[in-house]
Amino acid sequence: xxxxxxxxxxxxxxxxxxxxxxxxxxxxxxxxxxxxxxxxxxxxxxxxxxxxxxxxxxxxxxxxxxxxxxxxxxxxxxxxxxxxxxxxxxxxxxxxxxxxxxxxxxxxxxxxxxxxxxxxxxxxxxxxxxxxxxxxxxxxxxxxxxxxxxxxxxxxxxxxxxxxxxxxxxxxxxxxxxxxxxxxxxxxxxxxxxxxxxxxxxxxxxxxxxxxxxxxxxxxxxxxxxxxxxxxxxxxxxxxxxxxxxxxxxxxxxxxxxxxxxxxxxxxxxxxxxxxxxxxxxxxxxxxxxxxxxxxxxxxxxxxxxxxxxxxxxxxxxxxxxxxxxxxxxxxxxxxxxxxxxxxxxxxxxxxxxxxxxxxxxxxxxxxxxxxxxxxxxxxxxxxxxxxxxxxxxxxxxxxxxxxxx
Amino acid sequence: xxxxxxxxxxxxxxxxxxxxxxxxxxxxxxxxxxxxxxxxxxxxxxxxxxxxxxxxxxxxxxxxxxxxxxxxxxxxxxxxxxxxxxxxxxxxxxxxxxxxxxxxxxxxxxxxxxxxxxxxxxxxxxxxxxxxxxxxxxxxxxxxxxxxxxxxxxxxxxxxxxxxxxxxxxxxxxxxxxxxxxxxxxxxxxxxxxxxxxxxxxxxxxxxxxxxxxxxxxxxxxxxxxxxxxxxxxxxxxxxxxxxxxxxxxxxxxxxxxxxxxxxxxxxxxxxxxxxxxxxxxxxxxxxxxxxxxxxxxxxxxxxxxxxxxxxxxxxxxxxxxxxxxxxxxxxxxxxxxxxxxxxxxxxxxxxxxxxxxxxxxxxxxxxxxxxxxxxxxxxxxxxxxxxxxxxxxxxxxxxxxxxxx
Numbered sequence: 001x002x003x004x005x006x007x008x009x010x011x012x013x014x015x016x017x018x019x020x021x022x023x024x025x026x027x028x029x030x031x032x033x034x035x036x037x038x039x040x041x042x043x044x045x046x047x048x049x050x051x052x053x054x055x056x057x058x059x060x061x062x063x064x065x066x067x068x069x070x071x072x073x074x075x076x077x078x079x080x081x082x083x084x085x086x087x088x089x090x091x092x093x094x095x096x097x098x099x100x101x102x103x104x105x106x107x108x109x110x111x112x113x114x115x116x117x118x119x120x121x122x123x124x125x126x127x128x129x130x131x132x133x134x135x136x137x138x139x140x141x142x143x144x145x146x147x148x149x150x151x152x153x154x155x156x157x158x159x160x161x162x163x164x165x166x167x168x169x170x171x172x173x174x175x176x177x178x179x180x181x182x183x184x185x186x187x188x189x190x191x192x193x194x195x196x197x198x199x200x201x202x203x204x205x206x207x208x209x210x211x212x213x214x215x216x217x218x219x220x221x222x223x224x225x226x227x228x229x230x231x232x233x234x235x236x237x238x239x240x241x242x243x244x245x246x247x248x249x250x251x252x253x254x255x256x257x258x259x260x261x262x263x264x265x266x267x268x269x270x271x272x273x274x275x276x277x278x279x280x281x282x283x284x285x286x287x288x289x290x291x292x293x294x295x296x297x298x299x300x301x302x303x304x305x306x307x308x309x310x311x312x313x314x315x316x317x318x319x320x321x322x323x324x325x326x327x328x329x330x331x332x333x334x335x336x337x338x339x340x341x342x343x344x345x346x347x348x349x350x351x352x353x354x355x356x357x358x359x360x361x362x363x364x365x366x367x368x369x370x371x372x373x374x375x376x377x378x379x380x381x382x383x384x385x386x387x388x389x390x391x392x393x394x395x396x397x398x399x400x401x402x403x404x405x406x
Numbered sequence: 407x408x409x410x411x412x413x414x415x416x417x418x419x420x421x422x423x424x425x426x427x428x429x430x431x432x433x434x435x436x437x438x439x440x441x442x443x444x445x446x447x448x449x450x451x452x453x454x455x456x457x458x459x460x461x462x463x464x465x466x467x468x469x470x471x472x473x474x475x476x477x478x479x480x481x482x483x484x485x486x487x488x489x490x491x492x493x494x495x496x497x498x499x500x501x502x503x504x505x506x507x508x509x510x511x512x513x514x515x516x517x518x519x520x521x522x523x524x525x526x527x528x529x530x531x532x533x534x535x536x537x538x539x540x541x542x543x544x545x546x547x548x549x550x551x552x553x554x555x556x557x558x559x560x561x562x563x564x565x566x567x568x569x570x571x572x573x574x575x576x577x578x579x580x581x582x583x584x585x586x587x588x589x590x591x592x593x594x595x596x597x598x599x600x601x602x603x604x605x606x607x608x609x610x611x612x613x614x615x616x617x618x619x620x621x622x623x624x625x626x627x628x629x630x631x632x633x634x635x636x637x638x639x640x641x642x643x644x645x646x647x648x649x650x651x652x653x654x655x656x657x658x659x660x661x662x663x664x665x666x667x668x669x670x671x672x673x674x675x676x677x678x679x680x681x682x683x684x685x686x687x688x689x690x691x692x693x694x695x696x697x698x699x700x701x702x703x704x705x706x707x708x709x710x711x712x713x714x715x716x717x718x719x720x721x722x723x724x725x726x727x728x729x730x731x732x733x734x735x736x737x738x739x740x741x742x743x744x745x746x747x748x749x750x751x752x753x754x755x756x757x758x759x760x761x762x763x764x765x766x767x768x769x770x771x772x773x774x775x776x777x778x779x780x781x782x783x784x785x786x787x788x789x790x791x792x793x794x795x796x797x798x799x800x801x802x803x804x805x806x807x808x809x810x811x812x
Contacts, residue, residue: 016462050482056422057486058493065492068500069485072478076456079475080463086471087464094474098504099549143505 003125003166004029007039007135007157011173012230013077014044016084022230023084025171026130030090035125037164039135039157040081042073063108064144067137070109071097071145074134074153082132092130095120097137097145102156104138104146111138111146113155118163133160151211158214162221170210175229176237177202177209179402180255185393187403191254192235195242198253198345201379205343206258215239242347251348251355252400257393261291262314263336263371263383265306266321270330272303279305282320288313292341292374292381306372308341308383339371340389343381344396356380362395409531409572410435413445413541413563417579418636419483420450422490428636429490431577432536436496441531443570445541445563446487448479469514470550473543476515477503477551480540480559488538498536501526503551508544508562510552517544517552519561524569539566557617564620568627576616581635582643583608583615585808586661591799593809597660598641601648604659604751607785611749612664621645648753657754657761658806663799667697668720669742669777669789671712672727676736678709685711688726694719698747698780698787712778714747714789745777746795749787750802762786768801 006026013019030036042050050069054061061069078094085092100120104111124131135153138146148155154170161168177199180188194202196219203212209227218225218239228236269275272295283290288309295305309317314335325331349355356375359382363370368391372383384392397403412432419425436442448456456475460467467475484500491498506526510517530537541559544552554561560576567574583605586594600608602625609618615633624631624645634642675681678701689696694715701711715723720741731737755761762781765788769776774797778789790798803809 016459019463053422053482053486054489057425058489061489062492062498065485065488065498065500068488068502069482072481075478075481076459076475079471080459082471082474083460083464083467086468092468092471094471096474 002033003035003037003161003164004169005037005039005157005161005164005166006169006171007153008041008171008230009153009173010041010044010047012171013040013081016080019077019080020084022171023081023088025230026085027088027090030130035166037121037125037131037133037160037166038081039133039153039160040074040077041135041153042070043077043080046073046076067108067145067147070147071134071137074136078132078134085130085132090130091128092132093124094132094134096134097156098139098143100133102138102159104140104148106140106144106146109147110149111140113138113148113159116159116163118160121160121164151214154211154214155217158217158221158223158225161223162217167226168218168223169226169228170214171228171230172209173230174209175232175234176227177207177239177254179253180393180397181208181257184257184390185255185397185402188397189402189404191237193238193240193242194253195347196239197242197378198347199239201343201345201376202254202256205256205345205379205381206260206341207254207256210239251352252344252346252396252402253348254345255393255396255400255402256343256345257389258341259386259389260311261308261339261341261383262311263306263308263339264317264321265304265334265336267304267332267334268298268300268302268330269305270302272305275303276305278324279320282324283309283317286316286320288316288320292372292383294372308339308372311337336371338386339383340386340392341381341383342389342392342396343379344400345379346400347378349378349380358399359396362399363392366391366395368392408439409441409443409567409570410575411443411445411563411567411570411572412575412577413559414447414577414636415559415579416447416450416453418577419446419487422486425483425486426490428577429487429494431636432491433494433496436536441572443527443531443537443539443566443572444487445539445559445566446480446483447541447559448476449483449486452479452482473514473551473553476553477540477543480542484538484540491536491538496536497534498538499530500538500540502540503543503562504545504549506539508565510544510546510554512546512550512552515553516555517546519544519554519565522565522569524566527566527570557620560617560620561623564623564627564629564631567629568623573632574624574629575632575634576620577634577636578615579636580615581638581640582633583613583645583660585659586799586803587614587663590663590796591661591803591808594803595808595810597643599644599646599648600659601753602645603648603784604753605645607749607751607782608660608662611662611751611785611787612666612747613660613662616645657758658750658752658802658808659754660751661799661802661806661808662749662751663795664747665792665795666717667714667745667747667789668717669712669714669745670723670727671710671740671742673710673738673740674704674706674708674736675711676708678711681709682711684730685726688730689715689723692722692726694722694726698778698789700778714745714778717743744792745789746792746798747787747789748795748798748802749785750806751785752806753784755784755786764805765802768805769798772797772801774798
């Protein structure tokens with residue numbers, strides 16, 4: 001079989017009019033001789049509406065029942081899309097996560113896919129049907145409904161493509177992956193092809209189109225992803241194992257920026273190693289995703305340690321620090337919410353040294369203080385004061401050629 | 407176990423505020439020491455909204471996919487009600503028709519329940535949980551979703567009560583079964599207790615509160631039904647095998663009226679037996695529910711035959727007659743849509759002769775033409791011109807004591 005898995009997000013099917021247009025797009029692929037499996041999310045604002053219903057009943061809705069509620073969203077979508085395909089004269093059949101026995105862990109609202117039984121899918125494909133599957137959802141061993149959390153529908157699509165040994169196309173409201181979000185960098189250029197590694201670095205540092213876990217899964221099973229616009233035929237972006245000429249040449253492939261982090265600095269720690277062990281041990285226990293860490297020795301041989309964490313976890317971080325302070329009242333800290341975390345990503349950094357140096361030079365020439373910095377083999381991330389964010393994006397975007405040639 | 411199955415209809419849970427009140431009512435039963443299983447329908451106008459979505463995609467939506475769509479309605483209800491119960495400090499768990507493997511026939515939108523696996527329900531009850539089940543829905547052998555059609559949620563409740571050997575309470579927006587719809591007979595009295603047989607006769611002749619099939623199933627398994635108001639503590643109506651003193655005394659227990667029928671008269675049939683065989687055979691093949699039949703010989707030894715059928719089936723009836731007319735152009739017919747079908751029902755008719763005679767006398771005294779009449783052991787049904795309907799209801803209601811004593 002020649003199977004393509006197409007995923008359409010909530011904004012692509014936000015109305016019955018849009019659903020009909022998506023049906024036309026699917027039919028074009030079917031007519032081109034492909035076996036088509038479609039993954040859909042909940043329609044437009046449907047999930048928000050369901051969450052509001054739950055919130056009006058309980059401040060902290062029961063997680064199991066929340067998933068019973070949320071999974072109705074995609075179920076509505078798959079039925080309407082299947083009806084639209086059938087109305088247009090094609091054979092189609094829908095399946096929920098439960099009907100395909102998409103086995104997940106039992107962590108409600110953030111379940112992870114363990115396995116998918118594709119028997120019903122392959123049978124339906126053999127009968128010439130277009131198969132429409134509810135994304136974002138699965139079931140536990142006990143057949144309790146689960147949802148996959150952020151990036152869930154993309155992950156469903158990749159997992160199905162992996163099991164079906166097909167290709168995977170992600171259709172969304174942007175027409176591909178840009179070197180930088182075009183709302184932030186005017187004239188940002190579209191990337192025709194990007195490696196899994198680069199895409200994962202960009203996704204985990206603030207680039208919004210693809211979620212990290214879907215790209216990670218595609219990487220694991222070596223499923224090429226094609227990201228493009230639902231309602232245009234503009235060529236999109238291929239995400240795969242790389243190897244293209246363009247890739248080798250670009251030092252910096254893309255950039256991402258995040259305003260979702262805070263910087264915490266714990267001051268004047270007397271016995272650094274023990275203190276760091278204690279601090280990051282306890283933050284880890286609370287499930288706080290500590291990202292960048294830097295430390296600085298003072299003249300008195302005490303240590304300041306800074307780290308970044310997601311803004312949403314601030315209350316948890318403060319809880320850990322207050323508990324520590326109760327035992328050791330000398331502990332003090334500063335919170336800085338006024339930061340931007342900016343990353344430049346590129347496979348080319350592996351072979352081209354000096355990107356970090358160039359970034360520091362650009363910052364220095366423009367009197368921008370680099371508050372923290374970390375690097376990986378293919379990424380450099382640095383923190384600046386928030387009001388400088390746009391200036392940094394423009395400087396980096398321009399210097400490393402992330403804009404369209406005019 | 408001491409199990410009570412409570413069913414709450416769509417109007418009882420039409421908002422999250424109402425859902426919280428229903429939760430309070432369920433908790434009172436739980437506190438009284440019962441094991442509670444709750445069946446809910448879709449919230450208020452939710453089903454209509456889903457149907458409108460489908461209609462905006464297809465004039466004749468695919469039946470399988472329609473049920474995928476419709477079953478989301480009750481799934482939303484069960485999750486929200488369970489959340490409300492948990493929020494109030496009680497253990498609760500929801501199940502869809504699929505999760506309980508409520509096996510049905512595969513007739514989408516009008517499936518019939520074959521069996522229910524109550525293992526999960528009894529396990530949850532043993533753990534002290536309130537069990538909340540989606541009414542109106544089930545699955546086929548292949549785990550395709552089905553819906554049960556009109557009266558479906560009541561039927562789900564009765565079926566579960568039968569399997570669990572519990573009692574069944576139907577909560578709705580009226581506070582019991584009245585001798586006649588109080589919107590039609592001012593001061594109609596509430597019936598404290600009514601037999602399955604009477605209730606079935608009333609339900610199949612236009613009384614709206616309970617659907618025929620749910621009462622029939624309760625009768626089959628001898629499950630007593632209690633019908634009462636969701637939001638008041640007024641005593642409701644018990645539907646069971648009868649035996650109460652009140653029942654034996656009343657000649658007429660209740661009355662029903664329907665404006666949903668048409669009268670068709672086929673004129674001047676030459677060979678009556680053969681013609682009737684042909685006519686009703688073909689109407690039966692088309693699934694038309696022919697109700698009352700009367701025939702009249704003319705002076706020329708030809709026959710007129712009249713029958714009533716649901717208004718919705720008029721086009722099918724006319725199709726049958728037109729096909730007949732193509733073969734035999736002498737066939738002619740008249741349609742009368744301007745009729746009311748009124749029924750009086752009472753176990754007492756078994757022992758008290760003369761109810762039919764009394765009805766004819768009342769009609770005659772008031773110059774009301776009885777167009778057709780049929781009787782069963784406990785029912786008399788007659789057709790009058792629609793403009794006389796209210797007058798007939800008042801006459802019968804008054805004469806047979808269906809009004810409250812003041």
